[in-house]
Amino acid sequence: MTELKSAKDIPIGGIIASPGNSRSYRTGEWRSQRPVWIPEGCVHCLICWVYCPDSAIEVEDGKMKGIDYSHCKGCGICVRECPRKEKALRLERES
Amino acid sequence: MASRQHVAMTGNEAVAHAMRQINPDVVAAYPITPQTDIVQFFSQFVADGVVKTEFVTVESEHSAMSATIGAAASGARAMTATSSQGLALMWEMLHIASGYRLPIVMPVVNRTLSGPINIHCDHSDTMGALTTGWIQLYSESAQEAYDNMIQAVRIAEHPDVQLPVMVCQDGFITSHGIENLEVLSDEEVAQFIGEYKPVYSVLDVNRPITVGPLVLPDYLFEMKFQQAKAMEAARRVILEVGKEYGRLTGREYGFFEGYRLEDAERVIVVLSSTAGTTRVVVDELRRKGEKVGLLKPRVIRPFPASELREALSHARAVAIMDRAETFSTQGGPLFCEIRAAFYDAPERPLMRNYIFGLGGRDVGTSQIEKVFADLAADLARGSVKTPVSYLDVRE
Ligand code: SF4
Numbered sequence: 001m002t003e004l005k006s007a008k009d010i011p012i013g014g015i016i017a018s019p020g021n022s023r024s025y026r027t028g029e030w031r032s033q034r035p036v037w038i039p040e041g042c043v044h045c046l047i048c049w050v051y052c053p054d055s056a057i058e059v060e061d062g063k064m065k066g067i068d069y070s071h072c073k074g075c076g077i078c079v080r081e082c083p084r085k086e087k088a089l090r091l092e093r094e095s
Numbered sequence: 096m097a098s099r100q101h102v103a104m105t106g107n108e109a110v111a112h113a114m115r116q117i118n119p120d121v122v123a124a125y126p127i128t129p130q131t132d133i134v135q136f137f138s139q140f141v142a143d144g145v146v147k148t149e150f151v152t153v154e155s156e157h158s159a160m161s162a163t164i165g166a167a168a169s170g171a172r173a174m175t176a177t178s179s180q181g182l183a184l185m186w187e188m189l190h191i192a193s194g195y196r197l198p199i200v201m202p203v204v205n206r207t208l209s210g211p212i213n214i215h216c217d218h219s220d221t222m223g224a225l226t227t228g229w230i231q232l233y234s235e236s237a238q239e240a241y242d243n244m245i246q247a248v249r250i251a252e253h254p255d256v257q258l259p260v261m262v263c264q265d266g267f268i269t270s271h272g273i274e275n276l277e278v279l280s281d282e283e284v285a286q287f288i289g290e291y292k293p294v295y296s297v298l299d300v301n302r303p304i305t306v307g308p309l310v311l312p313d314y315l316f317e318m319k320f321q322q323a324k325a326m327e328a329a330r331r332v333i334l335e336v337g338k339e340y341g342r343l344t345g346r347e348y349g350f351f352e353g354y355r356l357e358d359a360e361r362v363i364v365v366l367s368s369t370a371g372t373t374r375v376v377v378d379e380l381r382r383k384g385e386k387v388g389l390l391k392p393r394v395i396r397p398f399p400a401s402e403l404r405e406a407l408s409h410a411r412a413v414a415i416m417d418r419a420e421t422f423s424t425q426g427g428p429l430f431c432e433i434r435a436a437f438y439d440a441p442e443r444p445l446m447r448n449y450i451f452g453l454g455g456r457d458v459g460t461s462q463i464e465k466v467f468a469d470l471a472a473d474l475a476r477g478s479v480k481t482p483v484s485y486l487d488v489r490e
């Protein structure tokens with residue numbers, strides 16, 4: 001859980017006073033299902049990275065590295081677009 | 096103007112004069128009867144180059160309030176003015192102005208809300224706006240409208256408050272009636288209101304911020320709580336500013352004004368211009384030895400419940416007059432709130448409500464005399480027969 005601040009500790013008027021703070025806003029908590037990556041079946045085509053609307057596919061040195069569950073909203077687009085389908089990405093219900 | 100002057104002005108002229116002296120950075124406004132000549136006088140000041148204001152002509156009051164909000168969010172001292180339908184058309188933006196904590200000052204010239212359409216005075220417009228998060232100051236005269244405008248700037252912009260303020264006066268009765276009033280010098284006003292230091296500005300490139308983002312269930316409640324706390328702080332700030340204004344002008348302002356109230360057994364509570372009529376009747380009846388008095392609220396948002404209770408605690412019978420109908424069938428807004436303020440009081444005066452003056456129906460001394468006579472009958476009976484009645488309506 002993101003730690004919630006009290007009324008005394010937030011700016012007035014709903015303004016966002018710290019630019020770029022969406023990084024620390026854990027939208028992944030909204031998820032009802034999660035994509036699960038199976039590295040053995042992945043061919044690193046990065047189609048999932050292209051399609052993910054939340055930049056939640058983590059890539060290093062041109063290779064798929066995993067999923068950022070702090071921001072992945074579980075939309076399932078990556079699973080649908082993955083050419084390897086069930087072999088590389090699977091959608092599971094969030095517990 | 097280098098010195099104080101006694102001038103003859105209408106209520107609208109007095110407000111426009113105050114706006115010239117406040118010299119806001121931005122005014123965005125749309126004309127509506129009976130507010131029109133505030134904007135007309137002010138646009139003349141702009142045309143004559145006597146203010147530095149950026150004057151934005153807009154196509155509606157919704158746009159007027161939106162442009163004012165945009166200007167205020169950018170750190171400008173921003174104002175608009177309206178009446179009746181214009182206020183109604185601003186509705187969603189009123190909540191945004193207060194929710195974004197923008198210290199906008201807006202004169203409102205009270206006029207009946209349609210329908211049927213009517214251009215004359217009642218308080219249905221601003222009474223409907225009691226829940227919009229704006230501070231509301233009511234003015235009996237052109238002098239009070241002028242004085243309230245100057246104080247409103249300081250109240251709104253106080254760092255503990257940061258809330259918008261409506262400065263209300265009665266349409267036509269005050270807005271178009273010429274009165275003698277004292278106005279401060281331009282320098283005195285400039286000094287009293289001081290330089291505006293916005294709490295935030297969307298144009299400050301050194302402190303980039305976002306104004307108006309989506310706020311979800313995890314934080315919106317806290318922001319409304321902040322707003323409620325700011326309203327609470329406004330109670331203190333309104334009194335401080337009223338005292339300071341009193342030291343400067345000799346006219347001190349509080350939450351309300353009592354007239355021959357201290358030993359009054361029967362009291363009328365009424366806002367704005369009708370208080371003047373009531374004062375005349377109070378003097379008349381006092382000459383006959385009757386213990387009557389007046390309480391004229393000035394501030395009803397925030398609502399000074401404990402102070403009103405204290406001021407009315409010695410009265411035996413109180414008539415609360417509302418120039419607006421809520422259709423709850425339980426009386427007008429002032430009545431309900433003042434009656435609620437007495438819930439915990441060990442002793443309560445008899446209390447009754449009059450809905451009066453709707454659509455500009457004149458209220459003269461004979462109507463006020465009738466109210467005092469009704470209170471006398473209640474006292475003789477020991478109870479209130481009709482808690483809510485309609486003054487001078489043909490039933
Ligand atoms: S789309 Fe499938 S195969 Fe391609 S990188 Fe992503 S998980 Fe691997």
Ligand code: SF4
Nearest residue numbers: 052072073075076078
């Ligand atoms: S489920 Fe949606 S949000 Fe999550 S990684 Fe896949 S495409 Fe991105």
